[in-house]
Amino acid sequence: xxxxxxxxxxxxxxxxxxxxxxxxxxxxxxxxxxxxxxxxxxxxxxxxxxxxxxxxxxxxxxxxxxxxxxxxxxxxxxxxxxxxxxxxxxxxxxxxxxxxxxxxxxxxxxxxxxxxxxxxxxxxxxxxxxxxxxxxxxxxxxxxxxxxxxxxxxxxxxxxxxxxxxxxxxxxxxxxxxxxxxxxxxxxxxxxxxxxxxxxxxxxxxxxxxxxxxxxxxxxxxxxxxxxxxxxxxxxxxxxxxxxxxxxxxxxxxxxxxxxxxxxxxxxxxxxxxxxxxxxxxxxxxxxxxxxxxxxxxxxxxxxxxxxxxxxxxxxxxxxxxxxxxxxxxxxxxxxxxxxxxxxxxxxxxxxxxxxxxxxxxxxxxxxxxxxxxxxxxxxxxxxxx
Amino acid sequence: xxxxxxxxxxxxxxxxxxxxxxxxxxxxxxxxxxxxxxxxxxxxxxxxxxxxxxxxxxxxxxxxxxxxxxxxxxxxxxxxxxxxxxxxxxxxxxxxxxxxxxxxxxxxxxxxxxxxxxxxxxxxxxxxxxxxxxxxxxxxxxxxxxxxxxxxxxxxxxxxxxxxxxxxxxxxxxxxxxxxxxxxxxxxxxxxxxxxxxxxxxxxxxxxxxxxxxxxxxxxxxxxxxxxxxxxxxxxxxxxxxxxx
Numbered sequence: 259x260x261x262x263x264x265x266x267x268x269x270x271x272x273x274x275x276x277x278x279x280x281x282x283x284x285x286x287x288x289x290x291x292x293x294x295x296x297x298x299x300x301x302x303x304x305x306x307x308x309x310x311x312x313x314x315x316x317x318x319x320x321x322x323x324x325x326x327x328x329x330x331x332x333x334x335x336x337x338x339x340x341x342x343x344x345x346x347x348x349x350x351x352x353x354x355x356x357x358x359x360x361x362x363x364x365x366x367x368x369x370x371x372x373x374x375x376x377x378x379x380x381x382x383x384x385x386x387x388x389x390x391x392x393x394x395x396x397x398x399x400x401x402x403x404x405x406x407x408x409x410x411x412x413x414x415x416x417x418x419x420x421x422x423x424x425x426x427x428x429x430x431x432x433x434x435x436x437x438x439x440x441x442x443x444x445x446x447x448x449x450x451x452x453x454x455x456x457x458x459x460x461x462x463x464x465x466x467x468x469x470x471x472x473x474x475x476x477x478x479x480x481x482x483x484x485x486x487x488x489x490x491x492x493x494x495x496x497x498x499x500x501x502x503x504x505x506x507x508x509x510x511x512x513x514x515x516x517x518x519x520x521x522x523x524x525x526x527x528x529x530x531x532x533x534x535x536x537x538x539x540x541x542x543x544x545x546x547x548x549x550x551x552x553x554x555x556x557x558x559x560x561x562x563x564x565x566x567x568x569x570x571x572x573x574x575x576x577x578x579x580x581x582x583x584x585x586x587x588x589x590x591x592x593x594x595x596x597x598x599x600x601x602x603x604x605x606x607x608x609x610x611x612x613x614x615x616x617x618x619x620x621x622x623x624x625x626x627x628x629x630x631x632x633x634x635x636x637x638x639x640x641x642x643x644x
Numbered sequence: 645x646x647x648x649x650x651x652x653x654x655x656x657x658x659x660x661x662x663x664x665x666x667x668x669x670x671x672x673x674x675x676x677x678x679x680x681x682x683x684x685x686x687x688x689x690x691x692x693x694x695x696x697x698x699x700x701x702x703x704x705x706x707x708x709x710x711x712x713x714x715x716x717x718x719x720x721x722x723x724x725x726x727x728x729x730x731x732x733x734x735x736x737x738x739x740x741x742x743x744x745x746x747x748x749x750x751x752x753x754x755x756x757x758x759x760x761x762x763x764x765x766x767x768x769x770x771x772x773x774x775x776x777x778x779x780x781x782x783x784x785x786x787x788x789x790x791x792x793x794x795x796x797x798x799x800x801x802x803x804x805x806x807x808x809x810x811x812x813x814x815x816x817x818x819x820x821x822x823x824x825x826x827x828x829x830x831x832x833x834x835x836x837x838x839x840x841x842x843x844x845x846x847x848x849x850x851x852x853x854x855x856x857x858x859x860x861x862x863x864x865x866x867x868x869x870x871x872x873x874x875x876x877x878x879x880x881x882x883x884x885x886x887x888x889x
Contacts, residue, residue, distance in 0.1 A: 286734060341661060419753055426744050430730045433796075436697040436723040437748035438715070484735045484780035 262387040263509075267502050269386050269403050270519065273459045274471055274497030276410040279417055280452040281472030282493045285480060286428050287448075290473045291346065292331065295353035296449070297456050297465045299330040301360030304457065309367070320405070320457045327453025328446065330356060381464030383505075383515040402462060409458040413451055417490075420444070425486060463516040471497060474523040481534040500526055554582070554590045559599060559617045562609045573605045648675040649710075650804050650835040651696060656705030658688070658695050665691050667859050669705070673837060677852035678830040680840040680866075684879055687857040689839045690726065693806045697723055709804065718748055722802035724793045726809050732782045738792050739777040742767055745799035760799075767795040772821060787818035794822060804835045811842065823849050846870055 284290055303326030307319035330352055337348040391401045398404070417424070427434035427441035434441040452472070459468040479492035504519030511518070532539050562571060569575060573591070582590070591607075594600045599613030609617070651673040658666040666688040673679060681689045694700040696707050698714045709717035722745070745767070746760040768774045771791040776784060784792065790810055797805055805826075811819050826836050826849075840846065846853060847866050855861035855869075855878040862874045 286731075288731075339661075422747055422750070422755060423752065425736075426747055429734045429736065429741070430725065430744070432694070432697075432699055432725045432729055433723060433744065434747075435699045436718070436721070438718045439747060439752065480735065484737070484782075486735050489735050 263505075265387045265400050265403060266383055266515070267505050269400065269406060269462050270383060270501035270505055270515070271498045272403070272406045272410050273462045273468075274475070274501040275494050276406055276413055276455045277459055277468060277471035278475045278493040278497040279413050279490065280448060280455055282476040282479065282486075282490050283424060283428055283448055284452065285473060285476040286486075290477075291349055292334070292449075293452060293456070293469050293472045295330050295334065295349045296327040296453050297468050299353040299356035299360075300324070300327045300453060300457055300460075301357050301465065302326055302363060303360075304460070305360050305363040309363075320409075320454060323457040323460075324450055324453040326356060327456065328449050331446070331449045381460060381462050381467065381516050383462050386462060402458075406458045406462065409454055413455065416447070416451060420447070424448070463519065467516045467520045470520040470523050471501075474520075474527050475500070478523075478527045478530045481530050481537045496523075496526055551586075551589055551593060554586060555593050555599075556617070556620055558590050558594065559609065559613055560621065562600070562607060563614065563617050568606050571607045573602065573607060649673065650675040651837070652708045652711070653696070654706050656692075656695060656702055656707060658691055658700060658702045665858065666695065666702075669856075669860050671854065671860055671863055673835060673854075673863075674852070675835055676830060676833055678826055678836045678838070678850050679852035679854060680838050680846050680850040681854045681856055682840055682843060682846065682878065683856040683861075687878075689856055690808050692856065693723075693808055693837070693839060697721065697806060720803040722797040722800035722805045724797045724805070724807040724810055727786065727790055727793060727812060729808075732784075732789060734781065736781060737777065738773060738779050738781060738784065738788075739764055739768065741781060741792050742795045742799055745796040748800060763799050763801075764795070767799040768792075770798055771795045771825065787814040790814050790818060790822065794825060798825070802834070805829060805837065807836070807838045809839050809841060811840070843875070 281293070284293055300323040303323035304319050307316065307322035310322075311318050313319075333352045334345065334348045337343060337351060338345050343351070386402045387400045389401045390397050391399060391404050423434070423439045423444055426437070426439060427444040431441040434444070455472075456465070456468050459471065463471060475493040475497035476489070478496050479489045482492055483489050500522040501519050504522040505515055507522060508515040508518035530538065533541075535541055565571060573587075591600075591602075594613065595602070597612070597616075598610055599616055601608050601610055649672050651671070653669055653671040656666060656669040656671075657664055665686075669692065681692065683689050691700060695702050696709075696714065707714060709720060714721070739761075742764040743756050743760055746756050746763060750756060750760070765774065765777065768777055771794050773788060773791050773795060776788060781789065781792065790813075794807075794810065797807070807826075810822055814822070826838070829836050830851075838850070840850070847870060850866055852864070853866045853870055854863040855874050857878050857880075861878045862869045
């Protein structure tokens with residue numbers, strides 16, 4: 259690996275971490291769409307900042323961009339508060355307006371700036387190592403590495419300082435407000451950090467793909483854990499992992515780095531969406547199937563409990579009486595046998611003591627809805643979970 | 645005789661987009677009562693609580709908690725919002741939600757430690773939810789979620805408790821458990837204010853009641869003012885309750 263390659267991966271990783279942290283809270287606040295808006299509407303801020311400083315890496319650009327990001331949020335909320343349109347419509351009204359102002363400003367002054375719309379939208383990570391930060395006469399590394407590094411440090415500092423406040427205002431803004439932990443400050447703080455991060459990630463991945471880095475890792479992590487801290491850690495890991503493997507993917511195919519990174523993010527999400535242990539699609543389908551069988555099992559046991567006469571308890575009669583197909587009858591019988599709830603003697607099915615107890619308990623639960631009584635059954639049967 | 649006033653509200657008007665939802669409310673809630681706020685949908689019951697807690701800014705009027713504005717008395721007040729106001733799929737556990745009740749006394753930045761955890765576990769025990777402390781909150785039933793919210797308020801160890809429809813969507817067992825805890829709170833001298841929907845249970849559960857429908861209709865002891873006259877004034881229709889007093 260050349261030093262440029264290492265630098266590119268380092269920048270990509272820092273961008274991924276810096277995006278995953280605010281992204282996690284945005285996903286939990288159901289505000290994913292606002293990142294889309296911010297990522298576009300920071301453009302006029304950047305352009306105006308550039309007019310003033312004529313330097314693409316000036317801190318003023320970041321400040322102006324963050325300001326126009328926050329302005330987006332303020333405008334969206336203002337339009338929404340009129341009660342005339344819903345939030346998604348308000349977002350759809352605000353960001354194209356701001357974005358187009360940015361485009362017009364660029365187009366009008368295209369002669370004397372090298373702010374290229376493609377680079378704004380897609381970024382060009384491969385060029386990042388060429389723009390060096392020179393202190394005195396020493397080359398201390400790529401400028402974008404320093405920019406995103408600084409942003410990441412600030413983000414981490416804020417996260418550790420205000421973790422508790424962020425958590426409570428995200429979960430229950432009413433309580434946070436009553437406790438005096440101003441959810442409004444947290445809201446705008448998060449919006450400011452998101453805007454600043456978007457600008458910082460801008461060089462690396464561009465305005466559009468930064469959305470993927472904010473939302474996809476958090477959405478993936480959300481499917482895998484029930485703990486906010488773990489969700490943050492997982493989001494960071496997914497972000498960095500996708501960034502680095504995306505880079506090598508692009509290297510192998512000789513294609514766009516940001517495009518590959520985003521593709522990897524999408525693929526990772528798809529895999530987790532399908533195979534996640536609890537919330538994944540297959541796991542949900544399996545659970546539903548299992549639940550269906552267990553409901554059948556209970557129906558069957560109840561039937562046995564209610565009928566002493568042998569003809570009602572004959573294996574063959576199951577199909578006719580409970581009106582089940584062969585496969586279902588067999589899987590229900592197997593499950594009951596495996597759990598020692600029935601015995602089969604000359605094709606006549608009888609309830610065991612365990613089967614009797616189980617049926618009474620289960621029916622009791624279903625009728626009275628008393629949770630504590632079936633806590634011990636939950637581990638064995640899906641029927642009683644969630 | 646109940647002399648001390650826990651919550652004093654004068655000339656309170658609250659509006660959304662300049663449409664008043666609460667109109668010139670005067671209300672004095674004495675210390676140590678278990679009070680129901682009743683009224684039809686859209687009467688401003690939740691808004692009244694949110695205004696007292698400074699979550700919604702009124703356009704006129706003043707609210708005092710033991711003679712001082714809410715901002716100076718936060719530590720005296722605990723709040724149970726409507727269960728539906730939060731996202732129960734949030735990645736956190738029952739214990740963690742209860743711990744959030746301690747965030748107010750901790751103030752900004754400081755993290756909860758062993759002391760807060762102990763208080764949260766005690767509160768969970770009081771509401772009979774200790775066994776569920778590590779359960780993800782979406783895995784709890786509606787009644788259990790309501791108990792968690794109650795535990796979160798208990799952990800605040802306040803003087804005044806505000807609860808927004810704590811009996812909504814809970815089973816009879818949980819309702820009994822909750823009302824017993826509320827009665828215990830009153831017994832220990834706390835003031836408990838509950839937005840309530842089920843008029844039948846008002847005389848059994850509460851000793852004080854406020855009728856609200858944008859304007860205040862009446863407030864006072866249940867035995868004196870919980871009658872057809874006030875119910876009719878509040879609900880608009882000719883109300884006849886078959887409530888045994």
